[in-house]
Amino acid sequence: MTSKPTLQDVATAAGVSRSTVSNAYSRPDQLSAALRTRILDTARQLGYPGPNPTARSLRRGVAGAIGVLFTSQLSYAFTDPFAVRFLAGAAGAAERRGTSLLLVPLPTDTTQARAAVENAAVDGFCVYCAADESWALDVLRARGLPFVTTAPRDDAGADPYVGIDERAAARSVADHVAALGHRRVALLAESILPGAPPGPLRLAEVGDVPHPTTRGRLAGFADALAAVGVAWTDLTLLNATDNSRAAGATAVAGTSTGDDPPTALLACSDVLALGVLDALGERAATVSVTGFDDVADAAAAGLTTVRQPAEEKGRIATELLLDPPPEPAARHVLLPTELVVRTSTRPVPRS
Amino acid sequence: MTSKPTLQDVATAAGVSRSTVSNAYSRPDQLSAALRTRILDTARQLGYPGPNPTARSLRRGVAGAIGVLFTSQLSYAFTDPFAVRFLAGAAGAAERRGTSLLLVPLPTDTTQARAAVENAAVDGFCVYCAADESWALDVLRARGLPFVTTAPRDDAGADPYVGIDERAAARSVADHVAALGHRRVALLAESILPGAPPGPLRLAEVGDVPHPTTRGRLAGFADALAAVGVAWTDLTLLNATDNSRAAGATAVAGTSTGDDPPTALLACSDVLALGVLDALGERAATVSVTGFDDVADAAAAGLTTVRQPAEEKGRIATELLLDPPPEPAARHVLLPTELVVRTSTRPVPRS
DNA sequence: GATCCAGACTGAATCGATCCAGAAGGGCCG
DNA sequence: CGGCCCTTCTGGATCGATTCAGTCTGGATC
Numbered sequence: 001m002t003s004k005p006t007l008q009d010v011a012t013a014a015g016v017s018r019s020t021v022s023n024a025y026s027r028p029d030q031l032s033a034a035l036r037t038r039i040l041d042t043a044r045q046l047g048y049p050g051p052n053p054t055a056r057s058l059r060r061g062v063a064g065a066i067g068v069l070f071t072s073q074l075s076y077a078f079t080d081p082f083a084v085r086f087l088a089g090a091a092g093a094a095e096r097r098g099t100s101l102l103l104v105p106l107p108t109d110t111t112q113a114r115a116a117v118e119n120a121a122v123d124g125f126c127v128y129c130a131a132d133e134s135w136a137l138d139v140l141r142a143r144g145l146p147f148v149t150t151a152p153r154d155d156a157g158a159d160p161y162v163g164i165d166e167r168a169a170a171r172s173v174a175d176h177v178a179a180l181g182h183r184r185v186a187l188l189a190e191s192i193l194p195g196a197p198p199g200p201l202r203l204a205e206v207g208d209v210p211h212p213t214t215r216g217r218l219a220g221f222a223d224a225l226a227a228v229g230v231a232w233t234d235l236t237l238l239n240a241t242d243n244s245r246a247a248g249a250t251a252v253a254g255t256s257t258g259d260d261p262p263t264a265l266l267a268c269s270d271v272l273a274l275g276v277l278d279a280l281g282e283r284a285a286t287v288s289v290t291g292f293d294d295v296a297d298a299a300a301a302g303l304t305t306v307r308q309p310a311e312e313k314g315r316i317a318t319e320l321l322l323d324p325p326p327e328p329a330a331r332h333v334l335l336p337t338e339l340v341v342r343t344s345t346r347p348v349p350r351s
Numbered sequence: 352m353t354s355k356p357t358l359q360d361v362a363t364a365a366g367v368s369r370s371t372v373s374n375a376y377s378r379p380d381q382l383s384a385a386l387r388t389r390i391l392d393t394a395r396q397l398g399y400p401g402p403n404p405t406a407r408s409l410r411r412g413v414a415g416a417i418g419v420l421f422t423s424q425l426s427y428a429f430t431d432p433f434a435v436r437f438l439a440g441a442a443g444a445a446e447r448r449g450t451s452l453l454l455v456p457l458p459t460d461t462t463q464a465r466a467a468v469e470n471a472a473v474d475g476f477c478v479y480c481a482a483d484e485s486w487a488l489d490v491l492r493a494r495g496l497p498f499v500t501t502a503p504r505d506d507a508g509a510d511p512y513v514g515i516d517e518r519a520a521a522r523s524v525a526d527h528v529a530a531l532g533h534r535r536v537a538l539l540a541e542s543i544l545p546g547a548p549p550g551p552l553r554l555a556e557v558g559d560v561p562h563p564t565t566r567g568r569l570a571g572f573a574d575a576l577a578a579v580g581v582a583w584t585d586l587t588l589l590n591a592t593d594n595s596r597a598a599g600a601t602a603v604a605g606t607s608t609g610d611d612p613p614t615a616l617l618a619c620s621d622v623l624a625l626g627v628l629d630a631l632g633e634r635a636a637t638v639s640v641t642g643f644d645d646v647a648d649a650a651a652a653g654l655t656t657v658r659q660p661a662e663e664k665g666r667i668a669t670e671l672l673l674d675p676p677p678e679p680a681a682r683h684v685l686l687p688t689e690l691v692v693r694t695s696t697r698p699v700p701r702s
Numbered sequence: 703g704a705t706c707c708a709g710a711c712t713g714a715a716t717c718g719a720t721c722c723a724g725a726a727g728g729g730c731c732g
Numbered sequence: 733c734g735g736c737c738c739t740t741c742t743g744g745a746t747c748g749a750t751t752c753a754g755t756c757t758g759g760a761t762c
């Protein structure tokens with residue numbers, strides 16, 4: 001008995017069968033209170049730490065945890081305030097249900113990343129999409145695991161999702177900027193094309209953007225500007241290499257120095273927009289900048305943005321996963337968004 | 352075959368033994384390349400998603416995940432910027448090692464909380480202490496699971512920990528405040544006594560504070576003030592119900608209105624200190640306030656504080672867990688701290 | 703031609719529990 | 733007193749893999 005005792009050892013020591021010990025832990029109503037007490041005492045004496053979670057999982061066919069998948073690096077997820085709030089919401093819902101949250105890091109190597117998803121001992125997955133995730137969904141389907149995504153998908157079918165109307169939300173903030181008279185506009189997003197360098201980028205049409213969320217937002221921006229006569233090809237497209245203030249600052253560096261610089265800059269996330277403000281410094285007063293998400297720092301920075309309910313998104317995603325509603329239609333949730341106008345946008349200056 | 356196929360099904364379909372299929376996945380060198388390809392093809396045709404992670408864990412005796420324990424509510428952890436940075440560090444280290452992170456929520460009910468720790472299928476635990484955690488450590492010891500705590504403990508023994516010299520760090524910031532001439536000082540901390548109401552609190556001596564981190568910091572504050580002749584009993588002790596800006600604001604409400612109000616307020620965390628600044632509003636210019644941690648918002652708020660390396664703490668905790676150094680001494684890591692003086696502290700005003 | 707060996711594959715045991723059909727014992731009822 | 737049910741407990745099958753001691757085959761060696 002040099003290693004940890006098992007349920008069998010407790011049974012032997014207590015002079016009962018394995019099943020009875022198991023029942024002592026998991027089904028107290030199946031044995032007399034006296035025997036149960038005796039068994040638990042014996043277990044304590046032996047230093048038995050209770051049923052092995054893994055063995056229990058295997059037999060019961062339930063893991064007691066749900067996975068959370070960030071298609072960007074896991075450690076980056078914690079630097080993104082929106083992702084953190086999403087996690088907070090998910091954690092709250094998981095907490096209420098007594099479920100744990102398994103954060104699965106994805107190696108950059110594709111094969112290893114697949115393996116990571118294949119090896120996760122969970123009952124389902126929350127796929128927080130930050131990049132192309134379809135391979136992950138394929139794995140999950142093959143495993144027969146339920147999952148929830150955080151964006152409407154074309155091939156959604158019965159798979160639950162919770163998201164916002166990205167295009168309409170983006171349009172609302174761009175409408176505001178257009179109404180202020182801006183016509184020379186730059187759009188800033190993360191990984192417009194995977195692997196593209198930071199800074200200006202040419203793209204024939206918005207449909208070419210692979211990442212669905214980014215595509216939706218850029219399309220919304222374009223809609224609003226098209227409505228005031230600004231064509232897609234007249235827009236400056238700026239690429240950021242990741243979703244961070246630094247990347248936002250880098251992406252915009254040098255942009256406002258050319259002749260006829262944009263008078264407004266619409267970013268696909270607050271973090272990028274805040275980076276732009278960092279980079280502009282004093283010049284920020286001459287350019288209108290908008291973000292997306294309404295993270296905590298946006299208010300202090302006076303950033304005009306679109307608010308979306310972050311914690312709510314995490315909470316609902318988790319709930320959809322843990323008990324999906326019977327009617328398929330109820331599995332697709334669109335959350336409301338709200339344009340928040342602050343001081344970072346103003347009418348186009350007369351020159 | 353209505354449900355998911357198992358390894359046995361693949362074996363049958365391919366006309367080989369279970370072991371061979373297992374080897375095809377886990378030990379490619381044990382069979383010919385041709386057969387392996389054939390097996391994997393068969394598996395694909397059958398829709399076999401690869402070896403079941405739980406069964407594999409059971410047999411191999413390895414979970415491939417480490418648990419993270421917050422003794423406060425899990426969803427609160429995400430509202431604490433320091434905890435988030437700790438997690439980011441932990442995630443980075445886990446990522447590098449191909450390990451997942453299991454966030455285990457703790458129900459408020461003690462029995463259920465024990466069960467949650469007992470049921471976690473992990474190879475070890477990072478205990479991020481936010482409250483009394485000794486019961487959790489007992490469970491972990493009973494399970495024979497390795498763990499790391501984030502504070503020096505009296506009974507540390509060979510259990511690894513990573514922390515800072517709480518007392519010395521706290522003393523450094525209090526020394527600074529004392530040097531500025533402050534003598535009427537209030538100390539603010541979360542849960543000084545569990546369940547205590549927000550606001551002023553009487554406590555015979557600092558040793559009565561149950562939570563070790565808080566106790567260490569308060570003791571450090573007291574050390575510095577004692578050195579300039581201010582006794583423990585002359586200090587105002589303010590309790591906050593949790594670690595949030597709101598709780599900081601609530602705790603301090605009404606304090607500065609009495610006669611002889613404190614001229615300085617030392618908080619045990621930046622979040623609390625920022626809450627104090629929120630509450631003071633205009634009056635903030637007349638009181639010196641300090642925090643602890645140096646979170647992102649501290650710089651913008653001009654908060655004088657003590658910086659401790661958050662990500663580093665998470666990273667090292669995870670690394671100590673994943674490969675503990677052979678020499679016991681190396682398992683106890685003390686990280687450096689640094690006093691960061693900003694504008695929230697100034698000499699005591701002449702009246 | 704006998705011996706040895708490496709490589710390829712198999713079968714049974716095992717990981718540590720849960721579950722279910724059924725056995726033993728005791729009480730109640732007619 | 734026999735039959736019936738109920739409670740309490742048992743034994744074996746099972747969850748889905750991994751592991752390891754072997755068996756078998758074909759080729760190299762002397």
